Amino acid sequence: MSDSETVPQAAAPETAGSAPALPQEALKIASGYAFAGPALDLGALIWDGNCLPDAQVRIPLPMLNRHGLVAGATGTGKTKTLQLIAEQLSAQGVPVFLADIKGDLSGISQPGLSNDKVRSRAAEVHQQWTPAGFPAEFLALGGLGHGIPVRATITSFGPVLLSKVLQLNQTQEQSLGLIFHYADTKGLELVDLKDLRAVVAFLTSDEGRAELKNIGGLSTATAGVILRSLTAFEAQGMADFFGEPEFDTSEFLRTASDGRGIVSVLELPAVQDKPQLFSTFLMWLLADLFHDLPEVGDADEPKLVFFFDEAHLLFNDASRAFLDAITQTVRLIRSKGVGVFFVTQTPKDIPGDVLAQLGNRIQHALRAFTPDDQKALKATVKTFPDSAYDLEELLTGLGTGEAVVTVLSEKGAPTPVAATRLRAPESLMGPVDATALDEAVRSSPLHGRYAQAVDRESAYEKLAARPEKAPEPPTRTAPTGRRAPRAKEEPSVVEQVVGSGMFKSLARSVGTQIGREITRSLFGTTRRRR
Structure with a gap:
């Protein structure tokens, strides 16, 4: 054999x-x-x-x-x-x-x-x-339970994942993505739920409605759905999951x-x-x-x-x-x-x-x-x-x-x-x-x-602190045969906020997180510098 x-x-x-x-x-x-x-x-x-x-x-x-x-x-x-x-x-x-x-x-x-x-x-x-x-x-989500609190900022969590949590439909998800895009480009950082509510409310107000006009706008009905979903979400005790300090997932890679x-x-x-x-x-x-x-x-x-x-x-x-x-x-x-x-x-x-x-x-x-x-x-x-x-x-x-x-x-x-x-x-x-x-x-x-939650200045505080719009000056009649001088165009509310000394100071202090357009991933989450 x-x-x-x-x-x-x-x-x-x-x-x-x-x-x-x-x-x-x-x-x-x-x-x-x-x-x-x-x-x-x-x-x-x-x-x-x-x-x-x-x-x-x-x-x-x-x-x-x-x-x-x-x-x-x-x-x-x-x-x-x-x-x-x-x-x-x-x-x-x-x-x-x-x-x-x-x-x-x-x-x-x-x-x-x-x-x-x-x-x-x-x-x-x-x-x-x-x-x-x-x-x-x-670890524990938002500190609910026995564990180190795990939180995410709204900005980092992104519109896609947040839409799933809020159970929004496709149209509402797209509108939420537009809101995040606006906040990203304007340096209005969304740390917690009240920041997102403030930006939605601003963009549907008389002052803010024009801000999204050139890129599709935000309908009052869709904004209402998003705001109601956020309110219900917060009423269920969900607010603790969003905020700072945000958990750094590199903590998972440690050895003893x-x-x-x-x-x-x-x-x-x-x-x-x-x-x-x-x-x-x-x-x-x-x-x-x-x-x-x-x-x-x-x-x-x-x-x-x-x-x-x-x-x-x-x-x-x-x-x-x-x-x-x-x-x-x-x-x-x-x-x-x-x-x-x-x-x-x-x-x-x-x-x-x-x-x-x-x-x-x-x-x-x-x-x-x-x-x-x-x-x-x-x-x-x-x-x-x-x-x-x-x-x-x-x-x-x-x-x-x-x-x-x-x-x-x-x-x-x-x-x-x-x-x-x-x-x-x-x-x-x-x-x-x-x-x-x-x-x-x-x-x-x-x-x-x-362990300790931090509530620093973000979109809610900046929009709440925006200066009131100045009243229109009375119209003066120009002399006959002469054109009335053109009034100087007032800056928009967001331009005033972004251009304020307070905002510039904040942008310098947290320059790696705001003051720049945020790059978002497949899920709309942000890429953060460690």
């Missing part, structure tokens, strides 16, 4: 005391995960209902910036999967951003507790389980003194009832990173891995232009070293153009109780490569902490589909005590930079 015809080792008879040989199909799947370089360990292969701990399922570290999807029905273990991946990224020096919808990811900062379930899972998958906590920063990546946990339980807001805010954070980071190409490891939880909320009722902007951002941010993992219930929640960018897939169990569930199940199966499993049967029979996995190999090719029993996280699987959380927030180096 020639060397090429040698029987594979896994098919050889077992010898006394040796580990059981892997079945031939399982061996073929396992060989697809035998990576030579650094990788994250997910768990052990499941084949024919048995867990095979010698067949480990892994993700190559350099492929984490090729994006991914973590999906599954409620209660199937998605949160623990995020925790498991985040721990290992941190341990390898890669910073992580986690959106914590339910408030139970704060435990990543504390060592886990050993119990029968943890010990049993570790034994099943041959995991050397050791309790460990990881360096973490806790021991070289481990810092896990930035955005606590969202206090805004669970505002899905449009927090999902759009997550997109702002991602868009801000995209426009600030330099190109790095294919790096040995990602600069940051960003987990986008409840991703379906971002795509609900999104316009075609909005979806195109998301697709382009996801496609291009990979070359800047950022990996994005969308977290949702089924791949059907993600538009096809975005789903096509997600090379790494971890699919937990799906339920098939209704006709819609059955459709979602069939659609999910079609998104996987050809498999040695009956995926429809497998996906409905997976237990908690089990998933179907396919990732990109070190060469960029999809690995074989692998049913996997996942490892147990080594940090605390549950929330940290609120007192301990508050102490961690107060001791953070970010607390001094972002």
Whole structure:
């Protein structure tokens, strides 16, 4: 028999005391995960209902910036999967951003507790389980909840994302874009909601109406809708999310003194009832990173891995232009070293153009109780490569902490589909005590930079302080045969504001933010100088 015809080792008879040989199909799947370089360990292969701990399922570290999807029905273990991946990224020096919808990811900062379930899972998958906590920063939108306040200025957030939050239609969104353009070019910086209201009110007043006349104008009806939306938005307690100091997303890229990546946990339980807001805010954070980071190409490891939880909320009722902007951002941010993992219930929640960018897939169990569930199940199966499993049967029979996995190999090719029993996280699987959380927030180096809100002079104050228009001088009758002298043309109110000494002084003091036309991105967000 020639060397090429040698029987594979896994098919050889077992010898006394040796580990059981892997079945031939399982061996073929396992060989697809035998990576030579650094990788994250997910768990052990499941084949024919048995867990095979010698067949480990892994993700190559350099492929984490090729994006991914973590999906599954409620209660199937998605949160623990995020925790498991985040721990290992941190341990390898890669910073992580986690959106914590339910408030139970704060435990990543504390060592886990050993119990029968943890010990049993570790034994099943041959995991050397050791309790460990990881360096973490806790953030909260607008300071609502336990965390460093994350705010954005209205100017930076931009008209496209703000329109989605306010649920404006296309015409109203275009009008809002016109308002932002006017404010940008005139140096009227929009820091918070009252600034935007002041500019809208001014542009629909007798004094300001002519300012937009040459570029389309702003109808009273559209302005009324925008103002009512802003008022309702503020009445729901949303004003705290906009203002200064604005959060600098480069804070997500930090590592701890021991070289481990810092896990930035955005606590969202206090805004669970505002899905449009927090999902759009997550997109702002991602868009801000995209426009600030330099190109790095294919790096040995990602600069940051960003987990986008409840991703379906971002795509609900999104316009075609909005979806195109998301697709382009996801496609291009990979070359800047950022990996994005969308977290949702089924791949059907993600538009096809975005789903096509997600090379790494971890699919937990799906339920098939209704006709819609059955459709979602069939659609999910079609998104996987050809498999040695009956995926429809497998996906409905997976237990908690089990998933179907396919990732990109070190060469960029999809690995074989692998049913996997996942490892147990080594940090605390549950929330940290609120007192301990508050102490961690107060001791953070970010607390001094972002905790206290600042309300400096901006568009609202400048428009409120504009000089009153002088009364028209009485008309004098010119002598017969002589033309009356032409009265000197009064400057417009905005010209008076922009030309005032107070405005010029302010422009000099914050010259990198105003006093220049702002360059806006795909989402209408601003590019800021760090």
